[in-house]
Amino acid sequence: MTITTIDAVPAALARGRGGGGPAPTRIVVAYGFWIFILSDFVMFSGLFAVYAVLSGNTAGGPTGPELFNLRNVFIETMCLLFSSYTCGLGALSAEQRQRDRFLVFAGLTFVLGAAFLFIEISEFAGMVSRGAAPSRSAFLSAFFTLVGMHGAHVTSGLIWLIYMVAQVVAKGLRPHVLRRLLCWSLFWHALDIIWIGVLTLVYLMGAR
Amino acid sequence: MDGDDRLFDRTPGVEHQESTANFLSYTAGLALAVLLTITSFVVSQTNLLWAPGVAVGLVVLAFAQIGVHLVFFLHLGSGPDNTNNILALAFGVLIVFLVITGSIWIIANLYANMLP
Numbered sequence: 562m563t564i565t566t567i568d569a570v571p572a573a574l575a576r577g578r579g580g581g582g583p584a585p586t587r588i589v590v591a592y593g594f595w596i597f598i599l600s601d602f603v604m605f606s607g608l609f610a611v612y613a614v615l616s617g618n619t620a621g622g623p624t625g626p627e628l629f630n631l632r633n634v635f636i637e638t639m640c641l642l643f644s645s646y647t648c649g650l651g652a653l654s655a656e657q658r659q660r661d662r663f664l665v666f667a668g669l670t671f672v673l674g675a676a677f678l679f680i681e682i683s684e685f686a687g688m689v690s691r692g693a694a695p696s697r698s699a700f701l702s703a704f705f706t707l708v709g710m711h712g713a714h715v716t717s718g719l720i721w722l723i724y725m726v727a728q729v730v731a732k733g734l735r736p737h738v739l740r741r742l743l744c745w746s747l748f749w750h751a752l753d754i755i756w757i758g759v760l761t762l763v764y765l766m767g768a769r
Numbered sequence: 770m771d772g773d774d775r776l777f778d779r780t781p782g783v784e785h786q787e788s789t790a791n792f793l794s795y796t797a798g799l800a801l802a803v804l805l806t807i808t809s810f811v812v813s814q815t816n817l818l819w820a821p822g823v824a825v826g827l828v829v830l831a832f833a834q835i836g837v838h839l840v841f842f843l844h845l846g847s848g849p850d851n852t853n854n855i856l857a858l859a860f861g862v863l864i865v866f867l868v869i870t871g872s873i874w875i876i877a878n879l880y881a882n883m884l885p
Contacts, residue, residue: 588850595854599861606865610872635810642802645842649795656790750842754835760806761831765813766824 587740594744598751601714605755608710609762612703616767620698625767628693630684634764637680638756641715644673645753652746658734667726670749674719681712708763711755718749790844798841805834 583589616625651666685705688694695705725745728738809830812818818826839845845854 584850592853592857596857599857602861603864603868606868610869613869613873614876631810631814635806638806639803642799642806645802645838646795646799649790649798649842650792653790653792653795747843750838753842754838757831757834757838761809761827765809765827769813769823 586736587743590740591743591747594747598747601751602755605707605710605758608703608707609758612707612762615699615703616763618699620700622698622701623691623693624700625763626769628688628691629764629768631764631768633680633684634760637677638760640673640677640680641753641756644670644677645750647673648746648749652742655729655734655739655742660729660734663729663734664726667722667729671719671722674715674722674749678712678715678719681708681715685709704763708759711752711759714752714755718745718752721745721748794841794844798837801837801841802834805830805837809834 647666647669651663651670654660654662654666685708688701693701695702722745725738725742728741732738809827812823812826812830839858845851845858847855
C-alpha cells in the first residue's frame with residue numbers, strides 16, 4: 562500500500578464526497594443557509610396552496626382582473642430582477658475586496674428593493690381604500706397573506722442589508738463578514754425565486 | 770478570529786477564495802430572466818398561445834426562469850461542492866410539490882363531493 566498525501570487527491574473529485582479533507586467553511590455555511598432557504602420555500606408552498614385553493618372564492622367582492630394593475634406588477638418585477646443583478650455584482654466586488662464598489666452596488670440594491678416595497682405598499686393601500694381589504698373575501702385574505710409574506714421577507718432583507726453594510730464599514734471585508742454577505746445574497750436571490758411564483762400564479766394567471 | 774478562519778478555510782489543495790461567479794454569468798442570467806419575464810407577460814396578455822394552454826405555458830416559463838435564477842444567480846451547478854445542495858433542493862422540490870398539488874387535489878375532490 563502506498564501512502565498518498567492529501568495533496569495528491571484531486572480536490573475537485575474528492576471534496577463533498579468524504580475525501581480530501583473537510584469542505585471549506587464557506588461551502589458549509591452556504592449549505593446550512595441553503596437548508597434554511599428551502600424550509601422557507603416549504604413554508605411558502607403552504608401559502609401558495611392556500612391561494613390556489615381560495616383564489617376563486619371572491620364572495621361577490623372584487624376579483625383579480627378588477628384589482629391587478631399589470632403595469633405596476635411589471636415594474637415591481639423589474640425592480641426585483643435588477644436588484645438581484647446588483648446584489649450579485651456587489652457580492653462579486655466584496656469577494657474581490659473592492660469595498661467601495663460593494664457599497665455602490667449595495668446602495669443600488671437597497672434603492673431597487675425599496676422601490677419594489679413602495680409600489681407594493683401603495684398598491685395594498687389603494688386596494689384597501691377601494692374596499693378590497695383582507696377581510697372582504699377568502700380570495701383577498703389569501704392574496705394579502707401570500708403577497709404580504711413575500712413583502713415582509715423583502716423588508717427583512719432590506720434591514721439585513723443595512724446591517725451588512727454597517728458590518729462592512731465597521732469591520733471591513735473579513736472572511737466571516739464575507740460569509741454573512743454570502744448568506745444575505747442567497748436570501749435576496751431566493752426572494753426573487755418566490756416572486757416568480759407569485760407573479761405567475763397570482764398576477765399573470767389571475768389577471769386573465 | 771481571522772487567523773482561525775483562515776486555518777479552517779484552507780484545506781490542502783483547496784484555494785482560499787474560489788468562486789464560479791463572474792460579471793458575465795450575472796449579466797447572462799439577467800438577460801435570460803428579463804427575456805423570460807417579458808415572454809410571460811406577453812403570453813398572458815395576448816392570444817399567442819391557445820387559450821386553455823396559457824396556464825401551462827406560464828408554468829413552463831416560470832420553471833425555466835427559476836432554473837435560470839438557480840444556475841446564474843445562486844450558482845447551483847453540477848460541481849462536487851454542490852452535490853449536497855442539489856440533493857437538499859430535490860427534497861425541497863418534492864415537499865413543495867406534495868403540499869401544493871396535494872392541497873389542490875384534495876380540495877377539488879371535496880368540492881366535487883359537496884351537497885348542493
